Amino acid sequence: MRHAISLGLTLFGVWLLLSGHYTPLITSLGVVSVILCVYIVLRMETCDHETHPIHLTTRAVMYWPWLAIEIVKANIDVAKRVFSAGPNISPAVYYVKSSQKTELGQVIYANSITLTPGTTTMDIDEGTFVVHTIAKDVGDDLCAGEMDRRVSLLEGRS
Amino acid sequence: MMYLALELLTWLSFLIGGFFLITGGVGLIRFPDFYTRIHAAGVTDTLGAALLLLGMVLQSGDVLTAIKLIMIGFFIFLTTPTATYAIANAAFTGGLKPILHEDEGDGSSKT
Numbered sequence: 001m002r003h004a005i006s007l008g009l010t011l012f013g014v015w016l017l018l019s020g021h022y023t024p025l026i027t028s029l030g031v032v033s034v035i036l037c038v039y040i041v042l043r044m045e046t047c048d049h050e051t052h053p054i055h056l057t058t059r060a061v062m063y064w065p066w067l068a069i070e071i072v073k074a075n076i077d078v079a080k081r082v083f084s085a086g087p088n089i090s091p092a093v094y095y096v097k098s099s100q101k102t103e104l105g106q107v108i109y110a111n112s113i114t115l116t117p118g119t120t121t122m123d124i125d126e127g128t129f130v131v132h133t134i135a136k137d138v139g140d141d142l143c144a145g146e147m148d149r150r151v152s153l154l155e156g157r158s
Numbered sequence: 159m160m161y162l163a164l165e166l167l168t169w170l171s172f173l174i175g176g177f178f179l180i181t182g183g184v185g186l187i188r189f190p191d192f193y194t195r196i197h198a199a200g201v202t203d204t205l206g207a208a209l210l211l212l213g214m215v216l217q218s219g220d221v222l223t224a225i226k227l228i229m230i231g232f233f234i235f236l237t238t239p240t241a242t243y244a245i246a247n248a249a250f251t252g253g254l255k256p257i258l259h260e261d262e263g264d265g266s267s268k269t
Contacts, residue, residue, distance in 0.1 A: 017225050075178060075205040078197055082185040090259035091194055114239035114246075117200035120193065121243055122250040132193045132246065132256055 003052045008038045010052075050104050056154060063154045067112055070147070074116040078134060093122075094139045096129045099148055105155035112147055168216045175209030182206060191257040192249055196242060203238045207231070 015030045016022075041047045049055060081088045096113075100106045110121040110129055118138045123130040133139035178201055185198025211231045218224045 017222060017229075020222050071204050075201050078185065078201050079178065079181045082181050082188060082198060082201075089189065089194060091191070091257055092259055093256060110243065111239035114242050115204060115235065117204060118197050120196050120200070120246050122193075122246045130250065134194055134197045136259065
């Protein structure tokens with residue numbers, strides 16, 4: 001129920017921001033469409049802590065800035081490798097253990113890895129990720145587990 | 159003064175963003191195999207796209223447009239890793255072996 005209410009409020013917020021027309025008729029049509037959407041989602045039984053993870057909101061806000069800085073650093077690193085004169089890449093495949101307990105946490109970790117240029121998750125098998133990295137030192141950084149630790153913090157104890 | 163600073167910031171983010179887009183393109187050509195090229199494409203859709211959107215937000219001049227642009231960025235950041243994973247996973251399960259550093263040509267996975 002908590003998730004349904006939050007989904008409705010989010011959808012209506014998005015509707016208000018995207019429409020820009022605030023006459024009573026248009027707004028009430030918006031309310032009706034939001035209610036219809038929430039009803040359909042509830043009927044599909046896809047409205048839970050996985051599809052709408054409101055319990056992560058505050059911790060996600062603390063995780064994103066760190067991830068953004070990591071992405072910028074990784075971008076500069078890959079850009080250097082692209083423009084370096086000689087071959088400056090040493091592609092490697094790593095098997096990275098993930099310490100997350102929920103599937104949602106694993107998805108966040110795997111997507112964070114993929115979002116950082118230079119590392120791409122290729123496969124997931126029971127908490128072990130097959131990760132392709134552009135260079136050995138990038139992969140060793142990943143294996144140091146800083147991102148893993150932060151995603152587990154984000155996931156929290158539930 | 160305010161206007162000048164805004165213009166400068168806009169141009170800076172457009173120029174740096176454009177540089178990263180070109181970097182992604184050059185990387186696509188220069189890198190040797192499918193998986194390393196994914197990394198080059200990743201430069202385009204993370205920092206390149208983000209900086210271009212930032213430049214557009216600075217120039218939008220009205221809050222609703224700015225929020226729409228920020229939403230585009232938000233959804234890009236949610237969907238690209240999923241799409242990249244789908245492509246990489248399809249190649250990996252399809253049996254495409256990545257070129258590895260030590261044993262070039264052999265291509266067997268290492269731990």
